[in-house]
Amino acid sequence: MSTHQHGHGHGHHHGHGVPAADLDWDALAAHLEREADLRGAAVTEAAHWxxxxxxxEVRRxxxxxxxxxxIAAMIAEVFPAAEVVAVDQSAALLERAEARSGGRLSVQRVDLPAEFAELGEEEADLIWSxxxxxxxxxxxAALTALARVLRxxxxxxxxxxxxxPRYLPRDFGLGRPGFQARLDAVQEDGFAAMRAELPGAVEEVEDWAAMLExxxxTPSGTRTFLVEHRAPLARPVREYLHTQLDRRREQLAEHLAPEDRSTLDALLAEDAPTGILSRxxxxYLSAMTVHTARKA
Structure with missing residues (x-):
């Protein structure tokens, strides 16, 4: 699991559907780091909120x-007195977290949802997911399990x-205008299919405040934070978008109209002025919504 976005903040499991042994963990970690950096100002603002x-006091x-x-490191900056624990199922990514933080973060490897109980060995004052x-x-069930871990x-x-996210004008001179909206629609279908295939999948009306209740x-407020990087984009943001579009090509190509596939290929062209690396x-414009609730 990760902060990896997909559509309305929908993420993919670290290479959902790919055996762990076949994943390029370094490439994945670099992509996830770039993504988190992209959202850094919004996350820091959210943490101050x-x-x-x-x-x-937040002790843990x-x-x-x-x-x-x-993001765990950003939380640690805002709560300097707290022990901050990065929790993930990937030992490779947690190793990277530990190394990056110079020992500032603790790490805990947990397979969710099977090992939720292991999170509760020591209670927490704040949980971010x-x-x-x-x-x-x-x-x-996941929210209920997380609630149990709170003090x-x-x-x-x-x-x-x-x-x-939006990253191009409605009409950017390639193919039919409205490309991103059509890509979103295909992605939403892909996300629904991914959710349906999860072990123990339950259809849920995603009213997060009601689910937290x-x-x-006790729900304690919802706020949305803007993620904005203006044109012309810095190289790291362009590289992040290129990787994202490449993944979309891999996951969604067969569901796209031929014209939209051609547009996607033109955006991925590394040395063309039409490519996302040069345009x-x-x-980059997106919004991150944070739902909060307190334990009585």
Whole structure:
């Protein structure tokens, strides 16, 4: 699990559907790090908001589905007195988190949802989970399990939904205008199919405040944070978009109209002025929604 976005903040499991042994962990970690850096200002703003919501001292904070620990490190900056634990199922990504943080982060390898109980050996004052819950078949059960890990007065913050990224004008001179909206629609279908195939999948109306309440918590507010990088884009943001589009090509190509496949190929062309790596009109705009609730 990771903060990896997909559509409305929908992430993919670290290479969902790919055997762990076949994954290029270094490439994946680099991509997840770039993605978290991209959202850094929004995450830091969200963490300061959580600090204002939390009553009392945060001594222990968990980032559940932490990937390589970039966001856990941002949380540690905002809560300097806290022990911050990066929790993930990938030992390779947790190793990277530990190395990146110079020992500032603790790490815990947990297979979710099977090992939720292991999170509760020591209670937490704050739990952050970014685009991880939607990778678990029973999202309500996941929130209820996370709620159990909180100390009384503790806060659960779940970053889910939000808005899908936009990075090109509606008409950017390639193919038929509205390319990104059509890509979103295909992606939404892909996301629904991914959810349906998860072990123990339960269809859920994704009213996060109501779900947090059913988990035994008291909703304490929802806020949305803007992620904005203006044109012309810096090289790392362009490289992130290129990787994202390449993954879309791999996952969705057969579901796209031939014209949209051609547009996608033109955007992926590495040495062409039409490519996402070179275009002066490429930008990055998205929104991250954080739902919070408190344990009585």
């Amino acid at each position: 959580l600090a204002g919501l939390h009553e009392g 904070a968990l980032d559940v589905g932490s990937g390589p620990g970039v 970014g685009n991880a819950v939607h990778h678990l078949g029973d999202q309500q 009384p007065g503790g806060l659960l913050a779940v970053a889910e939904s939000g808005l899908p 059913r988990a035994g918590l 002066p009109d490429a930008f």
